[in-house]
Amino acid sequence: RKEVEQDPGPFNVPEGATVAFNCTYSNSASQSFFWYRQDCRKEPKLLMSVYSSGNEDGRFTAQLNRASQYISLLIRDSKLSDSATYLCVPGANSGYALNFGKGTSLLVTP
Amino acid sequence: NAGVTQTPKFRILKIGQSMTLQCAQDMNHNYMYWYRQDPGMGLKLIYYSVGAGITDKGEVPNGYNVSRSTTEDFPLRLELAAPSQTSVYFCASRQSGTGGGYEQYFGPGTRLTVT
Numbered sequence: 724r725k726e727v728e729q730d731p732g733p734f735n736v737p738e739g740a741t742v743a744f745n746c747t748y749s750n751s752a753s754q755s756f757f758w759y760r761q762d763c764r765k766e767p768k769l770l771m772s773v774y775s776s777g778n779e780d781g782r783f784t785a786q787l788n789r790a791s792q793y794i795s796l797l798i799r800d801s802k803l804s805d806s807a808t809y810l811c812v813p814g815a816n817s818g819y820a821l822n823f824g825k826g827t828s829l830l831v832t833p
Numbered sequence: 834n835a836g837v838t839q840t841p842k843f844r845i846l847k848i849g850q851s852m853t854l855q856c857a858q859d860m861n862h863n864y865m866y867w868y869r870q871d872p873g874m875g876l877k878l879i880y881y882s883v884g885a886g887i888t889d890k891g892e893v894p895n896g897y898n899v900s901r902s903t904t905e906d907f908p909l910r911l912e913l914a915a916p917s918q919t920s921v922y923f924c925a926s927r928q929s930g931t932g933g934g935y936e937q938y939f940g941p942g943t944r945l946t947v948t
Contacts, residue, residue: 757936766923766939767876810875814935819883820866820891821927821937823876 726822727811733828740801744827746811747793755814756794760807801831839924839940846914846947854909854943856924863929865907869920914947
């Protein structure tokens with residue numbers, strides 16, 4: 724079973740819309756997560772860390788539901804520049820490398 | 834503070850040629866990684882290192898070699914390049930430790946084509 728599962732999308736939303744992505748995880752011992760953003764043919768960049776119940780940074784809100792083992796990312800007032808792939812990544816509980824899946828593709832249209 | 838740097842940015846190799854992809858970080862991170870990413874796919878771990886002199890294989894190590902003589906540098910060597918190694922290569926690093934606060938930082942990538 725994969726460590727995380729994300730809907731690959733693509734999610735096509737109009738500018739100004741609110742969009743949410745979910746990510747389910749299999750390891751109940753996972754304590755922390757990261758949301759990374761990856762633009763086409765660029766390196767992944769950290770968007771947000773999620774430690775306890777959630778985190779908020781401007782238009783972006785991440786929530787962690789330990790009972791149901793999922794993390795969500797909410798983007799409000801979508802901008803064209805939000806178009807990217809969003810990767811849900813568990814923090815390293817053991818081992819050395821973070822596990823990056825394919826992520827969820829978002830396309831914001833005018 | 835330059836973070837993680839990679840050279841070259843682009844390279845075209847002929848089948849059978851060899852090359853070294855350079856990676857350096859100035860954050861004094863113990864852990865360093867090499868990933869490859871094929872179009873439309875996720876990152877696949879090639880090799881990683883937990884400190885100078887210590888390296889280990891990841892998910893797809895065949896056709897590659899690494900060394901880690903210093904904390905700062907982690908070069909990736911391709912021997913006898915094959916078309917299947919056409920990909921984007923990302924180097925990353927992070928502090929040692931588990932849990933939150935230990936995110937990975939990535940270099941800008943090297944785009945390699947083997948023809």
